Amino acid sequence: MEKMVIEGGYPLNGRVRVNGAKNAALPIMAACLLLKGTSTLKGIPELTDVKTLCKILNELGVDTKRFPDGQLQITVKDERNITAPYDLVRTMRASICVLGPLLGKRGMAKVSIPGGCSIGSRPIDIHLKGIKSLGAKVDMEDGYVIATGKKLKGSDVYLGGPYGSTVLGTCNIMMAAVLAEGRTIIENAACEPEVQDLANFLNKAGANISAIGDNNIIVDGVDELYGVEYEIIPDRIEAGTLMIAGAITGGNIILENDASCYLASVIDKLREAGVDIKVPDADQSTSGLARDGECIVKSDGNIKSVNITTLPYPGMPTDMQAQFTALLSMANGTSVITERVFPHRFMHVAELNRMGANIRNDDAIAIIKGVSSLSGTTVMASDLRASASLIVAGLAAKGITEIRRLYHIDRGYERLEDRLINLGAKIWREKE
Ligand code: EPZ
Secondary structure (H helix, E strand, O other), X not given: OEEEEEEOOOOOEEEEEXXXXXXXXXXXXXXXXXXXXXXXXXXXXXXXXXXXXXXXXXXXXEEEEEOOOOOEEEEEOOOOOXXXXXXXXXXXXXXXXXXXXXXXXXXXXXXXXXXXXXXXXXXXXXXXXXXXXXXXXXXXXOOEEEEEOOOOEOOEEEXXXXXXXXXXXXXXXXXXXXXXXXXXXXXXXXXXXXXXXXXXXXXXXXXXXXXXXXXXXXEEOOOOOEOOEEEOOEOHHHHHHHHXXXXXXXXXXXXXXXXXXXXXXXXXXXXXXOOEEEOOOHHHOOXXXXXXXXXXXXXXXXXXOOOEEEOOOOOEOHHHHHHHHHHHOOOEOEEEEEEOOOOOOOHHHHHHHHOOXXXXXXXXXXXXXXXXXXXXXXXXXXXXXXXXXXXXXXXXXXXXXXXXXXXXXXXXXXXXXXXXXXXXXXXXEEEO
16 A cells, blocks of 8 residues: 655645546446447546446446547447446445446446445435436345336436435436436436536437536437547546645646636635635637636635535535645634535544644534644545545645555546646655
């Protein structure tokens, strides 16, 4: 096993390119199960989660071919297998996104039920309710969900849950509905940019999805979908993480392949905290979705306290909460963070406190009393974004921070330390 070692205290300066979005790449890769012919996906990041999904697709009779420039070619060769096995699903909860396309194309899906994870219990009840609304029969057997429905029928599908809609649930229903008979209206759909990216990909492949980005998505079933070339949107969470790394170190960084058009809530709070952020003009956009310009983040390292509540898009992303917790632990004054998507996603708090932060977590709330400095020590990463928050804290802390259970970071950030080194950070990997 490897650990990340950081010598803190160096401001980040320079340019860094934002990679393609993990959470757009995964459902779009799964959507290729619905297609005939070969798809070429561009901007697919080199991540453990992408490799895991490739393995699952390979099990399901799909050829995947990776190119060094970030392209991934996907071709369905054999449609007989319908099982996503436990051994692969258990390593990545997002594997559930093969459920919708397998059912929609092959008429049957057997997918291991994902277990809990360190950010909360993460049930799939709304996914199952959704596919049942399309006429599928759902059984649970030996830890697997078995869904059958030779010809699904379009219907009104309501996806609201206790914490709002569901991102992968919306993706699953959209993918199950594209080849169904008639019209499906997904009510209380997730509006996240990654869900929009999936819809745009499917439309390019021949689907008929409208009201993309709305709370009520309309899917009119078509007979067939075909392989296409498609470029994934930039990763807004990676961009936001880099912005916070720049801010906490008092740096000056320029983000290329900018994702700021999806980050209004994050940029608003960073500006309130005293960070200077210049986003590209809207008319610089050529892609229609992301703005292709650059985003400039400048900070003098003096961070003001702010209150944050995580919410579904376009609210503050829960995937940025841990990084903000690290930033605000060094703010002037007291900040309150309320987690409204995954109420128990606070495993990073105890580790940040080990570095000298003063954070009290009570249920879904963290009260952060800013301290003037953090100090490096050995900490444990508990999940992907918790790892990111510890790296961000380590970049600003005095002395040496060692982060154990590093594998979490490689699930969602491609070669993060190389890119931070280019910005002037002192960060490296060592064997544990
Ligand atoms: C996606 O997970 C992301 N993963 C997560 O990113 C992200 O944190 C989350 O959306 C919220 O934005 C991918 O896209 C691969 P949800 P997802 O279903 O779809 C509850 C990261 O770090 N719920 O929108 O699984 C659920 O428990 C990851 O990159 C039900 O109650 O999240 C949560 O409280 C982690 N029943 C809320 O809804 C259900 O059937 C939102 O979860 C489904 C969800």
